[in-house]
Amino acid sequence: xxxxxxxxxxxxxxxxxxxxxxxxxxxxxxxxxxxxxxxxxxxxxxxxxxxxxxxxxxxxxxxxxxxxxxxxxxxxxxxxxxxxxxxxxxxxxxxxxxxxxxxxxxxxxxxxxxxxxxxxxxxxxxxxxxxxxxxxxxxxxxxxxxxxxxxxxxxxxxxxxxxxxxxxxxxxxxxxxxxxxxxxxxxxxxxxxxxxxxxxxxxxxxxxxxxxxxxxxxxxxxxxxxxxxxxxxxxxxxxxxxxxxxxxxxxxxxxxxxxxxxxxxxxxxxxxxxxxxxxxxxxxxxxxxxxxxxxxxxxxxxxxxxxxxxxxxxxxxxxxxxxxxxxxxxxxxxxxxxxxxxxxxxxxxxxxxxxxxxxxxxxxxxxxxxxxxxxxxxxxxxxxxxxxxxxxxxxxxxxxxxxxxxxxxxxxxxxxxxxxxxxxxxxxxxxxxxxxxxxxxxxxxxxxxxxxxxxxxxxxxxxxxxxxxxxxxxxxxxxxxxxxx
DNA sequence: TGAAATGTTGGGGCG
DNA sequence: ACGCCCCAACATTTC
Numbered sequence: 001x002x003x004x005x006x007x008x009x010x011x012x013x014x015x016x017x018x019x020x021x022x023x024x025x026x027x028x029x030x031x032x033x034x035x036x037x038x039x040x041x042x043x044x045x046x047x048x049x050x051x052x053x054x055x056x057x058x059x060x061x062x063x064x065x066x067x068x069x070x071x072x073x074x075x076x077x078x079x080x081x082x083x084x085x086x087x088x089x090x091x092x093x094x095x096x097x098x099x100x101x102x103x104x105x106x107x108x109x110x111x112x113x114x115x116x117x118x119x120x121x122x123x124x125x126x127x128x129x130x131x132x133x134x135x136x137x138x139x140x141x142x143x144x145x146x147x148x149x150x151x152x153x154x155x156x157x158x159x160x161x162x163x164x165x166x167x168x169x170x171x172x173x174x175x176x177x178x179x180x181x182x183x184x185x186x187x188x189x190x191x192x193x194x195x196x197x198x199x200x201x202x203x204x205x206x207x208x209x210x211x212x213x214x215x216x217x218x219x220x221x222x223x224x225x226x227x228x229x230x231x232x233x234x235x236x237x238x239x240x241x242x243x244x245x246x247x248x249x250x251x252x253x254x255x256x257x258x259x260x261x262x263x264x265x266x267x268x269x270x271x272x273x274x275x276x277x278x279x280x281x282x283x284x285x286x287x288x289x290x291x292x293x294x295x296x297x298x299x300x301x302x303x304x305x306x307x308x309x310x311x312x313x314x315x316x317x318x319x320x321x322x323x324x325x326x327x328x329x330x331x332x333x334x335x336x337x338x339x340x341x342x343x344x345x346x347x348x349x350x351x352x353x354x355x356x357x358x359x360x361x362x363x364x365x366x367x368x369x370x371x372x373x374x375x376x377x378x379x380x381x382x383x384x385x386x387x388x389x390x391x392x393x394x395x396x397x398x399x400x401x402x403x404x405x406x407x408x409x410x411x412x413x414x415x416x417x418x419x420x421x422x423x424x425x426x427x428x429x430x431x432x433x434x435x436x437x438x439x440x441x442x443x444x445x446x447x448x449x450x451x452x453x454x455x456x457x458x459x460x461x462x463x464x465x466x467x468x469x470x471x472x473x474x475x476x477x478x479x480x481x482x483x484x485x
Numbered sequence: 486t487g488a489a490a491t492g493t494t495g496g497g498g499c500g
Numbered sequence: 501a502c503g504c505c506c507c508a509a510c511a512t513t514t515c
Binding site: 398 | 486487488489
């Protein structure tokens with residue numbers, strides 16, 4: 001059998017463990033295509049940091065395709081079906097294949113495209129690879145989706161290990177006719193200003209960097225991860241999230257790399273219960289929830305929260321975004337985000353809790369800011385994270401679980417290395433006052449060169465009072481819900 | 486994957 | 501010796 005197949009790359013910018021690509025390579029010539037269609041993302045077109053990453057990742061993908069004898073065809077259009085049909089005609093292709101995405105807009109579009117292709121006699125196939133298990137594979141006893149993480153994760157373990165990852169095809173056969181590609185630069189993914197300098201210093205997008213990252217991380221002891229993952233000053237986390245989001249590496253590869261490494265180290269059972277795989281489980285859970293509750297990027301899963309009395313204070317929101325709230329651990333996180341396109345998970349929770357519960361700003365505003373600034377911005381994970389912290393999601397933290405930014409700072413950044421790195425104007429403060437400069441004696445501030453309100457802001461709100469207001473707002477929401485029943 | 490408020494216990498100082 | 505108070509440490513409840 002020999003045919004010409006279009007491989008439609010999307011969030012699977014890799015050659016290894018790519019079932020769509022393998023299927024195409026096994027049966028004939030391959031036309032690798034990337035379609036940039038931000039208008040088809042249902043209002044969630046890639047943000048600035050994602051666009052920067054995408055540019056670099058496509059550069060990398062194009063290079064590794066070339067090394068195997070294939071070219072990457074890039075087209076920009078908000079009508080992917082029309083572009084695919086044009087490519088089919090241009091190259092006399094008979095088949096189009098891709099790996100699935102699970103965002104609501106993508107699912108609707110892909111379903112429409114699949115049936116339109118088939119209606120024209122073109123073979124259209126989709127494959128799984130972005131998740132360990134398809135989101136519809138897990139069902140509660142009563143047939144519905146899971147809404148509690150532990151139950152979901154326990155159920156996944158009954159489905160068994162995911163398939164072993166497949167190697168990248170060694171060689172790709174070129175088609176008789178190569179389609180014309182747009183210049184990558186014509187997509188306009190790189191911003192004009194020098195924001196990407198910080199991103200480039202922190203990250204290397206692309207499949208080979210992703211594999212190197214996984215190799216490095218999986219050599220580490222899984223117990224060290226459990227101990228260090230909550231300490232933002234350490235490099236305790238895997239930092240695989242952007243690579244996973246863009247599919248430069250797939251979760252099956254991660255799973256089996258962890259398994260192999262643990263078994264090499266003589267741990268033949270414990271790895272399954274490791275904290276790290278649990279975090280991979282949260283990623284699965286996020287996709288499960290988005291698949292079954294497609295409205296959650298915009299609306300709270302717990303509908304009562306639509307009546308929450310948010311305070312729309314744009315000055316406070318701007319201070320939060322800039323990292324000028326006056327709470328060092330929050331500001332450190334927001335500045336790490338702006339400068340590197342990433343924020344440590346523990347600090348995401350602290351900064352998120354501060355936005356929602358201390359400033360009473362709607363979680364969706366935080367979600368949009370993260371969407372624009374995170375290199376790992378992912379609709380499923382971002383939505384789950386924000387609904388978790390706001391207390392309005394499935395298996396979320398109860399609303400009254402309010403983080404104290406001072407306590408959290410002292411507990412998780414005890415030596416202050418994280419705050420000093422990202423809030424250098426406080427660096428000279430002694431440990432005792434670093435997380436609460438507002439309480440430091442005047443002499444200590446003077447000695448450290450800190451002038452509150454000038455070199456570093458006064459706290460935007462007083463936490464104890466803000467906490468009280470948040471609980472009152474929550475009570476007001478519950479009263480409104482009660483009243484309307 | 487929280488924190489604050491409230492309750493309980495037990496040891497030591499002291500009249 | 502005994503009861504009383506204070507307070508730290510820990511546990512439980514509440515938001």
